[in-house]
Amino acid sequence: MSHASGRRPGLPPYRLPSIEDFERMAAAAYGRLPPEFRALTGEIEIRVAELPDRDALEDLGLDDPLDLMGLFEGVGLAHGSSTPFTGAMPNRIWLYRRPILAYWEEHDERIEAIIEHVLIHEIGHHFGLSDDDMEEIEEEAD
Secondary structure, three states, X not given: OOOOOOOOOOOOOOOOOOHHHHHHHHHHHHHHOOHHHHHHHOOEEEEEEOOOOHHHHHXXXXXXXXXXXXXXXXXXXXXXXXXXXXXXXXXXXXXXXHHHHHHHHHOOOOHHHHHHHHHHHHHHHHOOOOHHHHHHHHHHHO
């Protein structure tokens, strides 16, 4: 990667963030979100995978797995669920490491900011928030 200077705090310049690094960054980003926004999701799992699975791509009509950086699965409190579960499945946000890294390589943004942006947008789009609403939430989280 060409962005070694100051872009990966705490990581050697030759080491890309691992799945475990992503999990830590995602948990920290989620914790910075405004409480009223987090309340939309109920209890939620944040998972990290290298790439989306074929079913997720097909459901969204995508061919290239690098086109999907995150995915929200479930039904939250804002949709009338009194519990944050759909059947036996908890609400879940998937973050996809390789697509996020590919985006990071091409843009001058901190990876933590990209992860936060993906989290906000996955939750926000799922609950019908506007881009302006999500931009305001991102500003509050910073």
